[in-house]
Amino acid sequence: MTGDQCTLALDISEHLFKLTTESLRLRSNETKRYQTLENLLADRMGLPCVLEDHAPETIREHLSAVPTPGNIRIDLTITRSSADSLEAVKSLISEGLGSEITLGDTLSIMLFHYVVGQKAARVLQRIGLEKSRDRSGTATTNDDDAADNVVPLR
16 A cells, blocks of 8 residues: 555445446446456546436435445555545435445445446447447447347257
């Protein structure tokens, strides 16, 4: 840990762990580079608050479905400014929900928001309202989308 970095140790549930790995898979595929949880969080810090896109009840339902505490230890080494931003997001969401949440809950909610946004973009792309383009400007296909369109024959 350097002067500009801090390490957060969180004990998370298996459900939240799976949400972290799914988020990293989606982000890595989106950027075509291997991503870390630290990078994903840093990239998501300046975006609009999750409360702008989801009703407080939806967030509460998420926290019920994906419990935060568990016995899987993760260590996040983030910059002090990211830690401060994470704390500010935590306070903002806590205020919006009307109850105090943990840093682990904040992580879970941010990842939930990211995954929902990715899935929504995929749906829009499938129905033709949004096109995915590679650097050459030609439409691309997503391997996951192609796999979803395969009908197994028996």
